[in-house]
Amino acid sequence: MDAITRVFFWVMDLRRFRYVLLADFVVFTSTAFVDFWLAEGEQAVTSLLRLAIGFINLAAWVEIRRHLLSKPQSYRQAWQFRPWEFESAVAGQASAIPVLLAPFWIEFSGNFHDPVDVGVLIIAGYLLFYAAAVSMGAIVSHKSSLGVMWGVVVALLPFVGITQFWYAAIYKPTHERPRVNTVGEMELVRRHDGLSEMLGTVAVENVGEAEIDVLGAVYTVTVHDMGPSDRTLSDARVREALEKHRATWDDESKFRGLIKTGRLIRNGGHLTPGQKFKTSFAFDVKNRPAKKLRLTVFLALANNVGDLKKFTECCPKPNNSYSCFQTKLGSPTIIRHVLGDGPTARISFFPPSKGVHVPYLRTDFLPLDWNETIRDDPRPGVNAIDPFRTSRGVTSSFEYRLDP
Known part of the structure; x- marks a missing residue:
């Protein structure tokens, strides 16, 4: 196994990845609850979507924690664990990708970038890296097979996220101009x-x-x-x-x-x-x-x-x-x-x-x-x-x- 692969699996170690799942839970649920207070109309759909993604990642954290407690491994063997072998992790990470792309679209469509903006993008980029890596791992790995329930979640939540984003960012500004x-x-x-x-x-x-x-x-x-x-x-x-x-x-x-x-x-x-x-x-x-x-x-x-x-x-x-x-x-x-x-x-x-x-x-x-x-x-x-x-x-x- 070459060095790049070893580094990748070291980064994707389940012991580290479970903290990413917790970070997803905190970020998605906290912003969802804030937006329930701020949101009007179709923006409430985004809040519900983020809330669902947050709790799916929490379920993945619980599943992986149980796995690690039931099968303790040495540090040298940690790279053998794959996050995409857990259906809940694949569902939560794949669903998060459209939502995590939104901050980049918002920021780079503007002209001004302050330190707070950069900090938000660093956090979003960190979570997006893991979401993309787990999703790609699930696609190329022969060990990953989703059940019917998690397959529906993986298919539905990203679709809802992309559709809502398209409606609010592209369709509505074009078709609902002040008249x-x-x-x-x-x-x-x-x-x-x-x-x-x-x-x-x-x-x-x-x-x-x-x-x-x-x-x-x-x-x-x-x-x-x-x-x-x-x-x-x-x-x-x-x-x-x-x-x-x-x-x-x-x-x-x-x-x-x-x-x-x-x-x-x-x-x-x-x-x-x-x-x-x-x-x-x-x-x-x-x-x-x-x-x-x-x-x-x-x-x-x-x-x-x-x-x-x-x-x-x-x-x-x-x-x-x-x-x-x-x-x-x-x-x-x-x-x-x-x-x-x-x-x-x-x-x-x-x-x-x-x-x-x-x-x-x-x-x-x-x-x-x-x-x-x-x-x-x-x-x-x-x-x-x-x-x-x-x-x-x-x-x-x-x-x-x-x-x-």
Whole structure:
């Protein structure tokens, strides 16, 4: 037997392996109980799965302990014991592989890795090594034969783990995006003394299948000059308008000012499937020829995957912003809470700038310890911080022409 094989069987000695089983039991059951408190919806399935895996590994520890007590062996003969000769050990280790892969997927999909993250990955890697080694040993060893009961466990639990992970990490973010219908209108109530009394209305309806967190919901009413009706856009202006990567509402109408703004839904509010929110507001504007009003609705939305924390003022506050609030996004599981870099949503309302000629709402997703005054890293997207988080920004614009 060569040296590598001897080292492998020394590492896989049952006397050492039984402590791995205990570690599996402690890790899986403790995180499962924590997630029973944190989890909502389909995440509870993961908690039940981990709890089952933990107790299967505990049963394997009991079986191996009895074997060692009944057949004491010298240290030199310890390498002859194979963990994969025990059905409960094979079932527990094979079932653990999909769950132990999740921390690596979560961590390497993000941009920030601190010492705590590294420590968690070392523990997961240590347990994953034994799980993979025992599973492979069961496949290649002619001494391993599973009974019907343990065969069903080995076939079912990993399948459930992979299926649930696929649903939460891939299918749900793709198919359950925040979906809303936004309707806005402005109508003239009356004119007098050179003023137009206006009434604005905004309605927002959740037409998707998931509950939506409202990170920000702001409306603005702005005044713009209108060009002569017989004015034709030059080819250069047409190309400029259509080739821009971002709409700036710069359609030959000069921005004159912001005359009305407000918050539609409080930061941290929710819209359940089918729920509709509607509000109206009154404002006055001077009658002037060749003028128009533009009602713009800015929405920053995210699928609900955990309670939002309290919104606080941003520190540091982005330059030139009217206002800025931020909140730490909830974590659906304890592993994501530890490895997820503390994803934070920052919602800023900015005045007109050189690139965007109207006020606008901007949402950034940043790690909790982000400090743009000292960091040179590019801003990460929300999926780089939390792949389970599906977000969407919605901007709707409605116009009304003022006649003298």
